Amino acid sequence: MFISPDETSYRKPLISWMALTVFAAVFSFVYELMSHHVYSPFMVGLCLIPLAGGFLSVLVHRIRRIPLPDVRTQTLHCWSILTFTIGSMLTGVFDIYGTTSAFTKYYWILGMILLIGAVISYGIHYLKKINTPGKRYLNGPVMTRRAGKTEHPAALPEMPAYCSRIREAGRMESWSSIQHGSN
Template sequence: MKKSFIYLGISAFVFIFSQVYEHFSHGVYSGFMIYAFLIPFIGLFVPSILNRFILKREIPDMAKLSLKCGIATLTVGSIYKGVLEIYGTSTNFEIIYLTVGLVLCILAGILMTIKTNIKAEG
């Protein structure tokens, strides 16, 4: 349960950070910045609550690590894209954050599936 509150705190921190950043952006807003807090909220907090109270399954450590890294990459990429939109520019690095984050999240799903199948067979 402690980790769920940590994930909620991370989401709150990202929300507060984006609101403060947008407050000082002279009326320029970015959806990537405004909604960046939803990535750790939906990607970490909601699954941890569901697993704790409904699913109650053991998740392999490598899958947890991959998921956390993927969510962190997507969150930072969203904030980065938001900063660039507020500044009024763009780069080619935005797609790298998206690609790496999605690959890590997909890898986490694969690792969870593999571990579940091995346990079911054994």
Template sequence: MFTSRDTAKYHLIYSLAGTVFLAVFGAIYEYFSHGVYSYYMIYAFAIPLIMGVVPYSFMLIKNIQLPVLLINLWNSSILTYSVGSVFAGVLSIYGTTNALIFVYPVAGTVLLIATLIAAAVYYVKKSLLTGLFGKEGP
């Protein structure tokens, strides 16, 4: 069975892998783009770095445990923002636009807000149970 420390390590490793993949993918794509650059593509690696590596490193250091729902929602928002950034970069380098490009930031923000709401509900519920049953819980 995984402990919270193992879960944080697992997600930290995958966030690092995603960061490296997006950095290499962006560099290769920019190299073969014939001198056309897109900031969406260049900085796509920053999304999993800031939203993935930093929080999971903090969780690992502080040994913070979060429910699976929060982690899955959070990772879904990271993935949505990353895919949207790469898609916007590809379209920008190609020299075209798409009317559906706004879907990615909206969907990522909805997932991010859902994560924050779920976290608030989790911590309120946890504090109520701690208040009723003491430190041990039920």
């Protein structure tokens, strides 16, 4: 979907989140335009959720050269932001119509559950990472401050094709450990 954690570029998630932000902004603008000057803060501020929760989050990672989290974390985070966005949109629609719904609160609850799940998943992944010395996780680009670009470790032979299966499954083992049969 929006996030490809095994890619080394931040470009795709940034573009995806920006597209969602723009869509939310256009949607809220058009809806408010046709609502006979009835305004709802949930509709007016609709684009802020994917902007702050998605785009800026990835941008901060990019600027600070922090690798993007693992697949599970990003998936949970992505869906939590989407759930919040849809909940805000529906709340705005009901506000403008002049009614309420007993079900809109479940979007906030679900979104929070997913967000907490993403945080926990990130924590587990981080703890796993720091508690396994000697392994390097290939979640994202390895960057140095000097070069400012991806630098792959030197003197490693080309990774065999069958290792792509391991990467796709999300198991972040270093190539060197696979070489030495620690898998």
